[in-house]
Amino acid sequence: MKSLLEIDNAVKTINNDNQELNILDGINLSINPQDFIVVLGTNGAGKSTLLDAITGANTLSSGKILLNGDDITSTNLAKRSRYISRVYQDPKLGTSPRMTVAENLLLAKRRGLPRRLRLRRLNDHMKEFASFTKDLPTLDNRLNTFTDKLSGGQRQTLSFLMAIIQKPELLLLDEHTAALDPQTSQELMELTNKVIIEKKLTCLMVTHNLTEAVKYGNRLIVLKKGKIVLDLDNEAKSKLKEQDLLEYF
Numbered sequence: 001m002k003s004l005l006e007i008d009n010a011v012k013t014i015n016n017d018n019q020e021l022n023i024l025d026g027i028n029l030s031i032n033p034q035d036f037i038v039v040l041g042t043n044g045a046g047k048s049t050l051l052d053a054i055t056g057a058n059t060l061s062s063g064k065i066l067l068n069g070d071d072i073t074s075t076n077l078a079k080r081s082r083y084i085s086r087v088y089q090d091p092k093l094g095t096s097p098r099m100t101v102a103e104n105l106l107l108a109k110r111r112g113l114p115r116r117l118r119l120r121r122l123n124d125h126m127k128e129f130a131s132f133t134k135d136l137p138t139l140d141n142r143l144n145t146f147t148d149k150l151s152g153g154q155r156q157t158l159s160f161l162m163a164i165i166q167k168p169e170l171l172l173l174d175e176h177t178a179a180l181d182p183q184t185s186q187e188l189m190e191l192t193n194k195v196i197i198e199k200k201l202t203c204l205m206v207t208h209n210l211t212e213a214v215k216y217g218n219r220l221i222v223l224k225k226g227k228i229v230l231d232l233d234n235e236a237k238s239k240l241k242e243q244d245l246l247e248y249f
């Protein structure tokens with residue numbers, strides 16, 4: 001199968017107390033279309049650095065990143081954001097606080113267009129946006145609510161909808177449920193899983209939650225000190241128990 005994203009010997013070197021340190025240390029990863037990959041690792045293992053390298057928020061010291069066979073290693077963050085979207089852990093990132101839920105959705109739907117064009121003709125989209133939120137108790141009837149009046153869980157659900165509204169080539173979830181209470185976190189994780197399967201998305205999800213890591217996705221990788229130390233396919237993952245993962249922490 002042709003890979004969607006290919007990471008080829010990715011190295012990121014930083015200078016730490018006058019010593020060179022590879023925080024990504026030769027990462028090779030081939031992501032197939034419709035893979036839903038769970039990424040685990042201790043604090044400081046390099047997970048966010050890896051996602052930053054994929055989005056272009058950070059440049060690699062060496063190595064290559066190919067998307068659908070095209071070398072995007074030097075493509076900037078703004079260009080990559082047209083086909084790679086990311087949801088962060090912090091509910092405040094990813095949404096504009098002084099805009100309503102509907103305005104935020106429209107901005108996301110028209111990502112890539114100049115900002116002055118993106119918010120035109122909002123009313124034409126209200127029905128469509130209402131259909132997105134009608135099955136989400138947290139956001140139903142809140143299309144005209146300003147985002148800074150939403151709870152963390154509502155805001156994270158909005159960030160997720162914004163990330164998938166244009167069907168990204170690659171969806172990156174960076175501990176997107178970690179800041180939420182257990183119930184809200186579980187609801188957002190169920191929504192995430194449903195949407196990824198229904199829309200046939202390709203996704204890389206960082207989590208520290210071992211229950212989520214075992215339950216969701218078709219592949220699991222563990223990062224340690226900038227290297228991939230475990231890469232399980234769907235069959236191996238389906239036999240996995242939380243207990244088996246503890247030795248990596």
Ligand SMILES: Nc1ncnc2c1ncn2[C@@H]1O[C@H](COP(=O)(O)OP(=O)(O)OP(=O)(O)O)[C@@H](O)[C@H]1O
Pocket residue numbers: 014023041042043044045046047048049050
């Ligand atoms: N710009 C930078 N300058 C110096 N050190 C950095 C920089 N960015 C990351 N690091 C270091 O690189 C290592 C990997 O960081 P990274 O944030 O990728 O880890 P992580 O796996 O996402 O951790 P966490 O689970 O805590 O979010 C850490 O030791 C971090 O301190």
